[in-house]
Amino acid sequence: MSRVPPVAAPWVRTRLRAAPGAAVALALLVALTACLAAAFPRAVDRYEDAGLLRTLRQARPERTTVQVSAPLPVPGMTSGDPSATLRPEVLRRQYEKLIAAVGSPLSVDRGQSAYGVATDASPAVPDPWIPRPTGHPAHVSLAARSGLAEHARVREGRLPRASGPVDATSPGVEAAVTAATAKNLHIEVGSVIHVPGVGRGPLAVRITGVLTPRDPAGAYWSTVPLLRTPTLVALPVPGPVQNYWLGALLLPQEAAPALLGTGGEPARHWYLAPGLGGLRAHDLGRMRSAIASLQSGPGLRRARALTSPDADVGSGLDGVVASFSRLRSGISPLVAVAATGTATVAAVVLLMAGVLAADRRRPELALLRARGASLPGLAGRLLAETCVIAVPAGALGLTAALLLVPGGRAGHAVAAALAVTVTACAALPLHAALAHRSVRVTGPREDVTAPRPSRRRTVAELTLLVLAAGAVATLRRSGTSAGQLVAAAPVSTGVVAALLLLRLHPILLRGPARAAGRLRGAVGHLSLARAGRTRAFAVLPLLALLTALTTAAFGGSVLTGVAAARDRAALLTVGADARVDAAAPLPAGLDGRVRALPGVHGVAAVSITYDAKPQDGQETVPLVGVDPAPYAELAAHTGLAPFPAQLLKAADSLPAVASPSVARAYGIRRPLPVRLEDGSAVTVRIIAVRDRTPAVPGADFLVVDRAGLTAAAARPTSLLLTGAHLDAGALRRAAATASTAVRVRAEERSRYADSPLQTGAEHVYTAAVAAGAGFAFLALLLSLLRAAPERAALLARLRTMGLTRAEGRRLLVLESLPQALLAAAGGTLTGWAAIRLLSPGIDLTTVALATSPTPPTESGLRPDPWSLTVPAVLVLVLAVGVAALQAWWTGRRGSVRELRAGDGR
Known part of the structure; x- marks a missing residue:
């Protein structure tokens, strides 16, 4: 009977079973990072969309509605009956074509849009029973609009209607008025208003109904507020105020030809109210282009081709969109600072996770290379191993972000989660390929005080220094209009500071090491000597710490400056914590x-x-x-x-x-x-x-x-x-x-922060800074974890030589203290320098007081002591605490395990 050869266990399954804890930790890290990365662009889209919607709703419909107006054909210039252009079915066909001609991303809210005929001039009416405040007769505007029955409720009487054909010679028509017009102009059901005619007798307008608008604030009634509410018009004459009432009479659409016989200069109008639900902040550029096209471009040509060669398109929507765009352009660069800093720290942590895994498996990978494993084959196996963990974790994080942050673009979220997953997958195989590109029996000595920096490293560092200096100089000169330089400047400052500290680190430790060598005890000298050779103080953790500390200092100073500016503005406006005023x-x-x-x-x-x-x-x-x-x-x-x-x-x-x-x-x-x-x-x-x-x-x-x-x-x-x-x-x-008015400083302050664009940006900024700080502390823990086996073996050896537990704790604490102290001091100094360097180009007034048209004060960026010192102190506490905990745990476990063959490398 033939013997079946054993089947080798697959590489990936074997490695995952060998280190399940590391696999779970990597999956959690990738899932959390992917979730945060995917949630960020959706959160930004969400608050920007809410801010745009709030801005458009606060703007009056008379500004946001697109109004297409066309005068009547000049008699003799066109053939046919002029009244034919005023028929409801003709205007409706043109209305439907105009809606189809509106360019994307603009959409039309059909429920609030309308079309019809109205008089551009408002003739005076001679009826003496209409109020005359200063002796001047009232004026009326005649409007025959679509959708009157759908947008109004009949309060008294009935809706007007046309009895038979109506033309310019008709002696009278029916009309309705709103309740506000009826109240102020003393109009009742059955009243007759005589509108002067041209070449004929006055047009008798009989009021058949008093209406109540169903949605008075909607675009149907608010695009032309006169239709809803009459107004007192002041005459531009010197001396005492002279005014008269101006109201609107609402005719049925079929009665529009009667306007041809009046002196009101009738014209055709199409009111296209924008559909606010379909507008998105990321389409702002396309939106402005579409509006410009309608007002003076291809859109205007299409509108004239559909209506009249003399048609005109007007809207204040471009001004509303421009004001929102200015506010967003002032806020977005500051949010990008926190996003860039957090993304940098997160990327560093993912790379450190791969480096830590490669270092933990260095003997295994070196043995495989010594036995003939090819470098591509080894990297491919490691890539497959990490992909099995990272890809499902990244997908899980993306799904969580899509569920937790509804709204916003999904494409940007997918791209962010994909970048996190790719980084996590590539970190281990790339580092392993670089570390094992040549076959070695023993690993190289990692002593940061011995090797001299190469020329390539010097050139790279000088290049980064020049780029950082250029970014800072441009930002100081151009302000937030410098674009992405605002986001890159603090991060580049932290990168340069990290490289500088790496060069200064051995030099700064030489003096204390010599002084400690002359002391009687060996703990101080040994700890400083090891501090100069420890692998925990490497490029990646230092870069993560300095970037996070710089971003936290910058972000804390921004948030503190915004709060201080609002407090100051509220104080200047009120003058106290509260005040009571009376005329x-x-x-x-x-x-x-x-x-x-x-x-x-x-x-x-x-x-x-x-x-x-x-x-x-x-x-x-x-x-x-x-x-x-x-x-x-x-x-x-x-x-x-x-x-x-x-x-x-x-x-x-x-x-x-x-x-x-x-x-x-x-x-x-x-x-x-x-x-x-x-x-x-x-x-x-x-x-x-x-x-x-x-x-x-x-x-x-x-x-x-x-x-x-x-x-x-x-x-x-x-x-x-x-x-x-x-x-x-x-x-x-x-x-x-x-006669009294009460103002409270706290309420006044809250008015400066009622825009979703402001509050959303502040929340995202705070969350990004907090996430960056969390990733920085995780980077510090990973760096300490990387050095933990070596420290445990050292303590075990020294214990056999008579080192006490208290001395072991002091050794590890003193060893970690110089690096943590240097990182904390460097981070604090870097944060302060970044704020001082960038403050001339940063104006916080836009973020703090965006809702105030004339801010009572201006606000600049200033260092916040708490934001500078608290994160640095936490770095010191965490580093010292982890070292002390490791010393305690190692002393409790004993020295047998650490001294076994092969474990004390």
Whole structure:
């Protein structure tokens, strides 16, 4: 009976069974990294899309709707009946073709779009029963629009309709008005409005119904607000205000030809409301091109071909999109900084995982090479081994990202997860191929103090230095418009710092090592000598640490600067933690009720006269009357140009604190007569100059002791409050009068961060910085884990020579301390240098105060001490803690295992 030869176990299955823990750890690392990498672009797309949608919704439909207008054909220039162009079926066919002609990515919301005929001019109507506020007759606009029945509910009467054929000679038509128009113009069902005709008698418009809009804020009613709400139009004449009412009469579409007989200059209109649900921020460029094409390009030519050669396309959508694009262009480069830093650290960790696996299996791979294994064959087997682990893990991470972050483009997420998977798969075989490209019996000595840097390394480092210097210089000169340089500059600074520290590391250890050699104990000298030769302080972990520390310092400074800018802007706007203002003097006893509220620390009552006239001239300056002691405490608490209370207390004249502009205009320490609103006058003397004051936000002011004012002028008009955690609701209830307005600093601050683009960018930025810090600490752990077997063997040998457990702990702690201290100090210094170098090109005002059209303050990038020091301290604590834990664990296990043959290499 023939003997069946045994079947060799497959390589991949054998290796996975031999080290299941390492396989699981690699799978978890790849899955987590792939999930974060895939989630990032989707999160960015998500908050950018939400920001664009918010911007478009906040813009009025009269700005966002695309309006196509075409005048009527000139009589005699075209054959046929002009009224034929106003028929509903003709306008509808043109409407459908216009929708089809709108270029992608714009889409049309059919539910809010409309078409019809309306008068561009609004003739005056002679009916005396319509209100005339200043004696001028009311004007009306006539509109025959599609979709009236679908967009309005009948409140009274019925919808208008056309009885029989209607043309320019028809004596009358029916119409409807909205409830707001009926109320303000005193229109009722059955009212008749006579619209002047041209070459004929007036057109009698009988009102058959009063309508209520179903969606008053929708584009159907808000594109032309006059259809919904009448308005008082002021005449451009000198003297007292002269105005008249302007309202809209809504005709049925079949009655549009009747407009030809009026002087209202009828024209055809197509209103194409954009479909907001289909707009995406990443299509911003195509969107702007499509809008430009409609307004003055091929789209306009198509619209004219479909409607009229004289048609015109107008929309404010391009301005809305441009404003959002400016905001996004100011925020995106800053988010890219955190993304680039985190991606760099994650890539380093993946490479370190491959390096650690290759080092752990160095004897095995060297033996295979010595027995004739080819380098491609060995690399292929390692690649297959890692692919079996990394590919399913990457797919799992991608799936988790797609489920956890809905919305956004899937293609970018797939590309990011694929990059992570490829990096994880290639790290082990590439490093193994480089390490074993020649067959060796023993491994090379890895002593960082012995070999001199090669010329290639010197050239590469100088090249990186030049590139980093160029990126920083360009960013300082061009700001955030430098594009990707904003993201690359901090990372390149960290790379250069890592290379510089690697060169300085042996030099910096020589002095302490010589000093330790003269000491009696051997632990200090031995630890410093080993610190110069340890493999834990290699390029990859140092690069990960410095990049993460630089990114964390930069990101923390950005977030701190944004928060500080909002706090400062809210403070400048309110002037205190809260304030109560009134146009008239405040009710008596209000300051006592407010002072008794929880959280209120101080109350400063002030009287503000905004129209005070120095030297009885035409120029006005706000005059602020204050109680010196409480107001000085308020200025000191807020930091808004504090001054001692004694400045406002003088016997000879009424001293004043003035702004620089007022002091330059009227002089210092000279008597200055000031006329107040009540007709009284005071004489002040400017004795101090401050650039701002809490009571008024402007650049012109005079602050005086209100005890020197008349009783009427001294009555408080504002209360400025200081305190923590003020209850805005309780404050409004305490000051609940018709003439008071309450503003709270915390609420004002929240208004600066209500854009999804801002809040989303801040959340993604924070998450990216936190992820980068986590990967950096993982890199530090991997570097310490790489050196753990060698340290354990060393402690075992030294224990046989009489080294105590306490000395073993000190040895490992002192060995890890120089590297961790150098990395922490280098990271802190690099972060500080990156912020100082890049701050001239970084303006945080766009991120912090994007919703304010005129920001009260500007914000730049400044180093944040906590962001610089806390991550560095954590690096020290982690490095020392891991070393101490390893020493304790090794001492507990004993020395037998580490001293077995082959284990102490």
